[in-house]
Amino acid sequence: MSYRGRGRGGGYHNNYNNNNGRNNYNHQNVDSYVTQNSIPIEIMGWNGASSEECINFISRKCKIVVMNHSVDSNTGILKGYVKTQDQANELLNWSGVKFAGQSLKFTKGTNSFSNKMSQSSGNSSNTIEVITQFIKSRYQPDIKLLNLSSVKHDPQLTSQGFFNSISTSSKFFPALMKIAGEIKLDVVSVDLSGNELTDLSSISTLAVTFPLLQNLSLQNNNLSRIKVFETWKRKLNFLRELLLRGNPLMNNVSSPSDVENIKFEVMRAFPRLIVVDGEILRNEQALNETLSFGFTDKSSMFFQDEEIRNMATNFISNYLKLWDSNRADLMVLYQAESQFSMQVDSSHPYIIETNANSNNGTDFGYYLSNSRNLTRVSSAKARVSRVAIGQEQIFKSFSQLPKTNHEILTKPENFSVESYRFPQLNGIMISIHGSFEELAKPDNTEGLQTSIPTGPRNKFNNHQKHKTIPLGKKSFDRTLVVIPGPNGAMIVASDLLLIRPYSSLDAWKQPQLAQQQQQQQQQQLPPHVNTPPPSAPPSSGSATIPPVSGIPGAIPGHGPSVADLPAEVKASLNPVYQELLVRIIVETKLTLQYGLMLCEQSHWDYQQCIVNFKNSMASLPREAYAP
Structure with missing residues (x-):
């Protein structure tokens, strides 16, 4: 997987989604999918411990994930x-x-x-057709359930030889999930009971195919260790109910403490899990309030679709929570070629002075040393050195930034989020704008400017007085490119953070403010002014409007002004409405009477006045226009 630089058309390339310019998942059949995505390996000398422990050891030591492992009963070789x-x-x-x-x-x-x-199916295209028909026959659209129970006993599948050996059996579920993803079924529940599963390695891609899964049954399998759920940790983030009864894991518990430990582990693996084997483990309402990311002001949000909304909001809320509490835990989201850079924009003009004694966010001593603002940093070497690549460099950069507090869960109205699909990488792009409070200086101040010089420096006195950089509020813009990783994990391929002085939220609150101002203006309308409904025809008998064709006092050849309006009209309208009325009369050439009717029927909205006028021009009588 290789991500290439940002700007000037730089892109990202990784083996998950791209292989020599070809999409690995855009294959014509299951055979090519398996061949291109799975390289078989054999492991000998592992018998000193369990096969699961050996696979975990290889993952930790060699940094390589061995998937779909099994033990050859004839030779004792561990295969994966x-x-x-x-x-x-x-x-x-x-x-x-x-x-x-x-x-x-x-x-x-x-x-x-x-x-x-x-050999078993005759040809590969027939294999795809068999699996496709099997999936469709097991799908219940009325309840959005995909029933995959006891697949090894399905007559059609067994007759095709899918389970003749351990090798082909281990490949069946990944191929099935791949095809199910292409069919694009609307699935909220999956039943995997009775499939003799000893671990979740063969069905690990379930989290990728159905990331919004809510209900899952693993009943009557051979799951014996709670650690098997590590495969799906931080992946099935919307799982609500889990069935485990009929597994050695649940049947062999010897004490109440073992039961409590199982509950704790599954709740830790699935943050929204409520029910296990019919038992309610958590207060669902309280949990939803804790995990909710409720944006009530939709004008400040943009999500391409509901799926993107769920993914982006869940990711951002958890990401910023860890950013504020323990940035080391974020390193699981970054890989060897992930990139992070930070820049300071001190030229932002919209600074709010909160009070005379508070910091308004203009001290950037903790940020300037690593800022990659390309308008300020011209050296190519400096530009390259200020891009952190890989977990070690990225964590060092994170630790050199002040400790912060984002109030995104308690005050979501102070943030703006937009997210959309990034098809080149089969991922999503998330941009978030808002502010944060600096709580403490960075953990790592190596190479940072941590104080501000306050005194003169000359050849006679090289010593200056210094003061500690004050902490305060700052605004930020952050853009993350999030892509799928191994076994369905999420990876941050690119992370761009911009720091600027604390500023107002008007950028995404203007629509709301404009609406409030319009409502206030309507409330200021005197109650004795008649406001006929939009569909009512113009009336010549208004008690407050003199039946005149023009505005008395207007200078011929010139447009009227507010001063030219009759006294009785001025008395019935506030200054804002008087200005709007004159503007409409000048632009439409209507008489005072018809101009006032147009404004009233358009609820004193200028844009609506213009639209209504254009729509009714053909039906207006000649006397509607001023001579």
Whole structure:
């Protein structure tokens, strides 16, 4: 996976979504999908511990995820799959690494899925058709349920040879999820009961195919360890109900503390989980209030669709919560080629002075050393050095920024968010604008300017007095490109943070303010002024409007002014309405009587006056216009 620089047409490329210019997931059949996305490997010398512990060891030590692993009952070899040839070659270099007192040996295996599938089904296109028909036959659209229970006992699938061996069986669910994603079913519930599952590796892509899943049944499988749910941690963020009964995990509990530990672990894995095996674990209303990201002012928000809204708001709320509490926990979202940069814009003009003793957000001593403002930093070397790449550099940059508090959950009206799909990377782009309060100086002040010189410096006196940089409020703009990672995890490919002086929120509150001003103006309309409904025809008998064709006192050849309005009209209208009335008469050439009717029927809205006038021009009588 490689992300290339920002600006000037730079883009991002990664193996999840791009392979030599071709989309890995845009294949014609399941065979090519499996071949291009799974490289078989074999592991020997792992018997000192369980296969699950060996796979976890490889992930920690070698930084490579081995998927869909299984043990060959005949040879005792631990088999699995990695995503690329580069990962497979790298694993070969790890041969000899010690695990549980023994040396592991890695070799490349042979991918027999394609051959066995072809032999059993006759051709690959028939394989896709069989799986597609199976999915459609198991989908219940009225309740949005995909029933995948006991698939190994389905007569149609077994007759096609999908489960003749461990190798082909381990490949069935990833292929099924891939095809289910292409069908684009509206699924909120999935039943995976009775599938002899010992872990979740073979169905890990469920979180990618159905990220908004709410109900899941894993009943009557062979799940024996609570740690299996680590596969879906931070992925199924909308899961509400989980069924686990009938698994060794639930059947072999020996004490109430074991039951409580299981509940705690599943709640930690799924933040919105409410019910487990029919038992309510949390207060749903209180949980929704805690996790909700309720924007009531839609004028300050833009989301491409409801799915993007759910993904973006959930991601941002959790991201900023960790940013304020523990930035180290954010590192799981960044990979070796993720990028972060920060810049300061001190020229922003809309500064609000809160009071004489408070900092208005104009001290940037903690930020300037790492600012990548391209209008100020002209050196190519400096520009490159101020882009943090990879977890280590990004965390160092994070630790050099002050500790903060964002009130996005308690005061969402102070923020503006926009998010839309980023199809080039199969991800989303999120932009958020708002403000934060600086709470404390950075944890890491290495290389930062942490004080402000206050005294003169010359050849006779090189010592200056310094004062600590004050903390205060600042505004920010942040843009994140979020893409899918291994096993459905979310990865921040690009992170751009702009810091500026604290400013008002008028940029996204102007529509709301304009509406309030219009309502206030309407409330100022005297009650004795008649306001006929928009559909009512013009009336010549208004008690407050003299039946005149023009405005007395107007200078011929010149437009009338407010001073030319009759006294009785002035007495019935406030100054704002008087100005609007004169403007409409000048622009439309209507008489005073018809001009006033037009304004009243348009509710004293200028734009609506123009629209109504254009719509009714053809039906107006000649006497409606001033001579």
